Amino acid sequence: MKRIALSVLSLVLIITGCAPAYEKNEEVGVETTEQSNKEKAIVPKYNISDEYYRPLEEYKPSKSRGVITNQITNRLDIKEMEVGLRRHSKSVYDPKEYYFQEGQYLTDDILYDWLDRSKNNSESDGTEGGLNPAVKEDAGEEELRDKPKYLSHILEQDYLKQSKEGNVVQTEGISIGLAMKSQFRFQTEVGGAVRTEDISTDEMMKEAKDIAQTVLERLREMEDLEDVPIMFAIYREEEKGSMVPGNFVAKTAVKGGDLKVGSWDTIEEDHVLFPSEEGKGQHPEDANLISNLQSDVEEYFPNYIGVVGRGFYVDDQLTELTIEIPIEFKGQTEVIGLTQYVYSLIVENFPNYFALEVNIESHDGQEALISREPGQDEPYVHIYGQ
Structure with a gap:
């Protein structure tokens, strides 16, 4: 599995950290x-x-x-x-x-x-x-x-x-x-x-x-x-x-x-939970994306708890996908490593025709965010507490 260097991740954080400027009212x-x-x-x-x-x-x-x-x-x-x-x-x-x-x-x-x-x-x-x-x-x-x-x-x-x-x-x-x-x-x-x-x-x-x-x-x-x-x-x-x-x-x-x-x-709109029988039956390809992500994370990260996905469909087409990855927090180093690993999985495996948001969370709150707009190749990344 190809890994994304931490320096690249830091560059993404710097570039995407800019906020829009407001002008006169x-x-x-x-x-x-x-x-x-x-x-x-x-x-x-x-x-x-x-x-x-x-x-x-x-x-x-x-x-x-x-x-x-x-x-x-x-x-x-x-x-x-x-x-x-x-x-x-x-x-x-x-x-x-x-x-x-x-x-x-x-x-x-x-x-x-x-x-x-x-x-x-x-x-x-x-x-x-x-x-x-x-x-x-x-x-x-x-x-x-x-x-x-x-x-x-x-x-x-x-x-x-x-x-x-x-x-x-x-x-x-x-x-x-x-x-x-x-x-x-x-x-x-x-x-x-x-x-x-x-x-x-x-x-x-x-x-x-x-x-x-x-x-x-x-x-x-x-x-x-x-x-x-x-x-x-x-x-x-x-x-x-x-x-x-x-x-x-x-x-x-x-x-x-x-x-x-x-x-x-x-x-024609629908919100679908992954994993679920509805998701597996109506949207098998998207269900496989979530299932494979879950398997990869489970194999890589020992303190992983599970993956939950929520897809929003318009005219039976996936337009937004939100993924939650709850973990047992064992230190900032693990959070950075997991975020880097999930980032690489997103870039390599997830198509970019829909909006994507990945939230890595512990019992203390949100630890990291990965998001991508439709058509965007490289996701935005933010690690909280950095």
Whole structure:
């Protein structure tokens, strides 16, 4: 096995250690929903990359901050939903023209109301009510199975654009992510057994499309949103405790002023765990890459624990691969040696058409990082504590 000299590794560390430089910011006005006059704000003049949205420098947290962590149990789902919604928003709102801001229209009170079950006519108090199916107060197992809570969360992201005059930034687009359950967990009595009911994709999609139409109608009734374009994306959560997140399954764009949701575009995305039966059966070549890496590391490094890979596929094509190599830390020399060895395996064996990230970790935290962008021949390397 060819070894990469430590001097080469050090050179990589020096070359790739440079950070991007930021230039001057520019001051513009921001039109807000809270007041009719314009509020001055600073927006960055330059960006790290055209792939990222420029945020307003005066950070405004979401008006429903924290709700998502109460509604979605898997942290991987939370991250993927937030990152994925921005990713799909690029097809509607060009990052070169739009600024990003967390949702400023759906407050936590609104969300908790909408995420609840709808009320029976006899129980209605005049509010809009929840978007999940209504059930009787003393509903039994059969009724709960027939009418699960489909909707977990509604994620809002706002996209702002500078006016032609250049002196005001205002909301010119909104993205709404609907987090839908793949499993419904329920109890028929307080302290009773927790039951689980699987929700099929077809059933979930039917409910999600109806919910999107209702959400659109409610948004159109809000001040300043009557004529704003809105993109909807449907996210299907993974089951509780999964080691990979769920994925977006469909999206649609509604023009400003439109009151009806049109046709939906299917999204073909999947997160796959390696090693796993799913990975071995659906992506055998990628599964072999991980398996061979595991064997090579196991043979070379005595304090190795295991290798876990997570692949992200778009249209059945691997686009991102994240690998975690947990070790028992026995000194910095071993970390450097293992990092150098894994680096050589990546260069020699892993194709470069997908993004790659390798994290070498111990119980004390991350020890080393190896990463590579698509099309890049030599990975970036960083050893922590150096």
